[in-house]
Amino acid sequence: MKEVPMKIAVLVKEVPDMEALVKVAEGGKSVEVEKKRCLNFFDEIAVEAALRAKQAAGGSVYAVSAGAGTGIEAVRRALAMGADGAFLVDDPALLAADPLTSARALAAVCQREGFDLVLAGRQATDDEAGLVGPMVAELLGVPCVTAVTNLELQDGVARVSRETDRGTEIVQTPLPALLTAEKGLCEPRVPQVMGLMKAMKAQIPRMNLADLGVEAAVPLVVQDYRGPTKRPPAKMLEGEPVAAAAHLVKLLREEAKVL
Amino acid sequence: MDFRLTEEQEFFRTAVADTVDRLILPHVERIDEADEIPSELWREFTGLGYLGLRYPEELGGMNADPVTCMLFYEEISRGSVGFAQAVIMNMLMGTHFVYRFGSPAIRERCLLPAIRGEKIATMCFTEDQSGSDLAATRTMARKAEGGWVLTGTKNWITNGPTADFATVMATTDPAKGMKGLNFFLVEKGTPGFQPGQLLHKLGARGPACGELVLEDVFVPDENLLGAEEGKGVVYLGEILNEVRCMTGAMALGMARTAFGDGLEYARKRQAFGKPIGEYQLIRAKIAEMATDLEAARLMVYWVAWMIGEGMNPRKEAAMAKMFATETCLKVVDEVTRIYGANGFASEYGPQRYFRDARFLLYGGGTHEIIKDFVGREIVRER
Numbered sequence: 001m002k003e004v005p006m007k008i009a010v011l012v013k014e015v016p017d018m019e020a021l022v023k024v025a026e027g028g029k030s031v032e033v034e035k036k037r038c039l040n041f042f043d044e045i046a047v048e049a050a051l052r053a054k055q056a057a058g059g060s061v062y063a064v065s066a067g068a069g070t071g072i073e074a075v076r077r078a079l080a081m082g083a084d085g086a087f088l089v090d091d092p093a094l095l096a097a098d099p100l101t102s103a104r105a106l107a108a109v110c111q112r113e114g115f116d117l118v119l120a121g122r123q124a125t126d127d128e129a130g131l132v133g134p135m136v137a138e139l140l141g142v143p144c145v146t147a148v149t150n151l152e153l154q155d156g157v158a159r160v161s162r163e164t165d166r167g168t169e170i171v172q173t174p175l176p177a178l179l180t181a182e183k184g185l186c187e188p189r190v191p192q193v194m195g196l197m198k199a200m201k202a203q204i205p206r207m208n209l210a211d212l213g214v215e216a217a218v219p220l221v222v223q224d225y226r227g228p229t230k231r232p233p234a235k236m237l238e239g240e241p242v243a244a245a246a247h248l249v250k251l252l253r254e255e256a257k258v259l
Numbered sequence: 260m261d262f263r264l265t266e267e268q269e270f271f272r273t274a275v276a277d278t279v280d281r282l283i284l285p286h287v288e289r290i291d292e293a294d295e296i297p298s299e300l301w302r303e304f305t306g307l308g309y310l311g312l313r314y315p316e317e318l319g320g321m322n323a324d325p326v327t328c329m330l331f332y333e334e335i336s337r338g339s340v341g342f343a344q345a346v347i348m349n350m351l352m353g354t355h356f357v358y359r360f361g362s363p364a365i366r367e368r369c370l371l372p373a374i375r376g377e378k379i380a381t382m383c384f385t386e387d388q389s390g391s392d393l394a395a396t397r398t399m400a401r402k403a404e405g406g407w408v409l410t411g412t413k414n415w416i417t418n419g420p421t422a423d424f425a426t427v428m429a430t431t432d433p434a435k436g437m438k439g440l441n442f443f444l445v446e447k448g449t450p451g452f453q454p455g456q457l458l459h460k461l462g463a464r465g466p467a468c469g470e471l472v473l474e475d476v477f478v479p480d481e482n483l484l485g486a487e488e489g490k491g492v493v494y495l496g497e498i499l500n501e502v503r504c505m506t507g508a509m510a511l512g513m514a515r516t517a518f519g520d521g522l523e524y525a526r527k528r529q530a531f532g533k534p535i536g537e538y539q540l541i542r543a544k545i546a547e548m549a550t551d552l553e554a555a556r557l558m559v560y561w562v563a564w565m566i567g568e569g570m571n572p573r574k575e576a577a578m579a580k581m582f583a584t585e586t587c588l589k590v591v592d593e594v595t596r597i598y599g600a601n602g603f604a605s606e607y608g609p610q611r612y613f614r615d616a617r618f619l620l621y622g623g624g625t626h627e628i629i630k631d632f633v634g635r636e637i638v639r640e641r
Contacts, residue, residue: 038273072266073270073273080274190277190278190282190307191307192307193311193321196270196271196274197316197321200270201267
């Protein structure tokens with residue numbers, strides 16, 4: 001049993017930072033998002049997992065991203081962490097595209113470059129659809145295991161764990177395969193300055209859908225955006241603790257009806 | 260005119276900010292309370308390679324431009340001023356003259372390990388009776404065969420008690436005043452060189468700070484850090500703009516943290532049925548703080564840009580240091596007011612910002628000295 005050097009692709013997406021302000025635009029047809037962007041949380045875990053596989057057995061790691069004027073932050077972060085190279089599909093048709101268009105673009109890059117293993121995040125923290133990873137696997141015709149929490153690679157086989165309601169599933173799949181990373185798989189590293197320098201200077205090849213011979217799927221049309229409903233203001237109960245507690249229980253029973 | 264950061268600088272700032280959030284923020288209160296830098300934090304952070312930021316790539320550095328360096332100083336100070344102080348001492352003042360004038364052996368022995376975070380560096384100007392008044396330096400360096408013998412006591416030395424090597428300012432001829440000053444490298448373990456009394460600071464706690472005592476300390480000739488004897492002040496002038504700009508960047512970082520907390524508090528804290536941020540007097544504070552912060556930011560990065568362009572913005576660097584620091588002091592003061600009595604409680608951040616901000620008043624020149632210098636420059640400008 002031995003680990004063999006592999007060429008690994010990591011599908012990465014640039015998403016709004018979790019602290020970015022998001023507001024539904026007037027009319028509910030779009031959202032306004034503060035321009036604070038980062039590498040998707042789960043993709044960062046996938047990058048780390050790929051780098052660890054490379055550290056253990058050699059090989060190379062490439063970040064692949066698709067977006068309309070976005071993605072550069074995500075691939076730079078992956079490069080800073082230690083990825084060897086990156087590919088960026090940049091096409092206006094990817095703006096509000098159906099996940100299938102993104103999947104086709106990413107799969108086309110994977111197909112063209114040829115990878116032994118494709119890793120992705122379980123889902124993106126912006127739309128939370130979790131579709132692109134499995135779609136890419138389908139387009140590539142390779143096995144797919146989602147929400148992986150442990151990964152062992154040996155002799156061209158991936159042995160992975162995933163958490164389910166019934167307990168931990170251990171799945172074995174031949175490679176090439178596509179695996180999506182769940183929280184807990186590993187802790188992403190903080191990039192070193194040398195990595196940042198490399199990422200800052202990296203020339204990242206950009207391509208569009210036509211370059212890849214990819215046709216856009218029927219675009220996704222969001223009918224309506226609605227913000228979370230505003231919570232009513234907190235009600236402060238005055239008075240002695242014992243009386244206030246009794247008052248609280250009464251309100252929980254009669255008003256909130258939760259008891 | 261272009262006020263934008265480059266895409267690379269933006270990327271760098273975001274990466275540093277993320278590193279600060281992940282590694283430093285969880286330790287901030289502990290650093291302040293214990294007045295100590297946790298060794299595992301030091302190892303983890305310095306292992307990332309930031310200490311070589313302004314040094315050439317062949318020395319393990321990044322050869323970063325001054326704007327990029329200021330982004331780093333601002334972001335790390337946004338996390339913890341105490342930690343930032345220890346880090347910046349190692350990457351700027353504590354190592355600059357060793358880099359500039361150190362022999363290959365000295366660079367190998369001191370600079371490279373300092374860039375890797377394995378050795379602690381410091382710089383010693385201040386004495387009991389001198390600080391901004393450098394000409395009053397009493398630490399003496401007497402010529403001896405094959406080297407120099409140093410005697411004196413340095414005070415207020417950040418990283419001093421823990422330093423592996425120090426760049427010590429000493430006079431070789433008190434009669435020459437400023438023209439008698441020189442820098443000497445003194446390494447830990449050199450006979451007669453030892454830490455003295457520890458100082459307990461009001462704020463900017465974390466790095467050890469205190470006296471360094473030199474009793475007939477012999478150092479070889481190559482430890483005179485300078486191409487020519489008596490030019491210490493000239494060499495100091497080469498980094499003074501950078502040091503002052505850096506202090507301004509630290510002030511900016513700290514002020515941003517305080518302002519962010521104050522703003523959040525103003526949005527959430529209710530009084531008389533609405534958030535206090537809805538009252539005009541609180542909004543006035545927010546508006547003034549935000550305006551001053553923008554002005555300070557423009558000054559600091561303008562000076563950094565000028566340094567990067569090879570200019571010598573002596574007056575502007577002094578102004579930026581003073582303005583950014585005074586802005587920081589004003590912001591931390593206003594934020595403690597927005598917090599009301601909670602600003603006085605150790606459970607909340609503002610009391611720490613309030614204490615930390617005072618530290619920036621002294622480094623790079625007191626504001627009394629700076630005002631005198633800037634005023635003199637302007638009056639004599641014709």
